[in-house]
Amino acid sequence: MTGERGARRPGRVLTALLCALTAAGLYGCSDPGPPPQPRPTPTTAPATPTGLSPFTGLPAKPAPVLTVKIDNVPAARPHTGLGAADLVYVEQVEGGVTRLLAVYSSHLPDLTGPVRSARESDIALLADYGRPVLAYSGAQSALTPLLRAAPLDLVTETTAPRAFLRSPDRPAPHNLYLRPDRALAAAPRADDARDIGLRFGPAPPGGTPVTTSTVRYPAARYAFTWSAADHAWRVAMDGREARATDTGPLAPKTVVVQHVTIRPSRFHDRFGSVSPYSETVGSGTALVLRDGRAHEARWSRPSAGSGTTFTTPAGAPLPFAPGQTWIVLAPRA
Known part of the structure; x- marks a missing residue:
């Protein structure tokens, strides 16, 4: 054997x-x-070709990334400089109102604002951008160490006073404006624009024809209405048309309603209201508005810094229309 x-x-x-x-x-x-x-079958599209902005899909030279926290209560409107932004994020803050985070790289306006304070959510949200500049009016004392520890070039009135000015036409705190060129000069280490997961190209098949889409927060309301003449989405805030003092009506080419978990953070404002935290790492559903149609989508961001991808429910890349994009961080249903 x-x-x-x-x-x-x-x-x-x-x-x-x-x-x-x-x-x-x-x-x-x-x-x-x-x-x-x-x-x-690949589920991700190739990166944006050289010579095109990874934020808009349009021709652009490599340039540093400047992000600015923008006030958005009625007293802060109309805004200045938003029309030049590559991307605009909408974030919920205390009291159920919202603030904006504008991202600039392809173009810089002469002024942008009004500028307001940063939140904890901004740290994770901006991790996709490498080391961008973050211009803001200030932050809670407990949050400041976290901002300083993050890969951000921080620009405030204290660190770069010549980059800011106060408008005599509005009362404080809604009168602080930023000079973007001076903000970048004060932060020479900022990274150039890089791939953050967005893709641009022809419209995907399918979608549902829509004329208006509305997003509601506890104390704010946004409406995006398709304008065939502009081939863009006209923005309304709390029932009024949103405009920029320098460029007129706000009209992004693509609007993304990204459904995220909004939970209490560890921080609160001086009145004791707890600051909301929008979770942008993870996955979930989204609605992509482009070319007069609404497309159901999925978003995925496995980790901070990994980039956020948007796909069809079947997993195919969902391209945006070249041009400005608004990403509305809306509460999950």
Whole structure:
């Protein structure tokens, strides 16, 4: 019995020898092995081509990224400089109102604002951008160490007073404005625009024709109405058309309603109201508005800094229309 277990069949020995010779390139093995497997269909689109902005899909030269926290209560409107932003994020803050986070790289306005304070959510949200500039009016004392520890070039009235000015036309705190060129000059280490997961191109098939889409927060309301003449979405805030003092009506080419978890953070304002935290790492559903149609989508961001991808429910990349995009961080249903 020992001899039977120890013996090898001559056919197996020969096959092993021929396969070894095949690996050395000396002989063809008669056993073809398993059939070739089809390559999986890619679920991510190629990065934005060189010469195009990864934030808009339009021609742009490499340039540093400037992000600015923008006030958005009625007393802060109309805004200045928002029309030049590559991207605009909408975030919920205390009291159920919202603030905006404007991202600039392709173009810089002369002024932007009114500028207001940062929140904890901004740290994770901006991790996709490498080391951008963050211009803001201030922050709670407990939050400041976290902002300083983050990969951000911080620009405030204290660190770069020449980058800011106060308008005599509005009462404080809604009268602080930023000079973007001076803000960038005060933060020379800022990274250039890079891939953050967005893709641009022709409209995907399908979608539902829509004329208006509304997003509600506890104390704020946004409406995005398709304008065929502008080939863009006109923005209304709390029932009134949103405008910029320098460029007129706000009209992004793409609007993304990204459903996220909004939970209490560890911080609160001076009146004791707890600051909301919008979770932008994870996954969930979204609605992408472009070309007069609404597309159901999924968003995914496995970790801070990994980029956020938007796909169809079947997993195919969902491209945005080239131009300005608004990303509305809306409460999950």
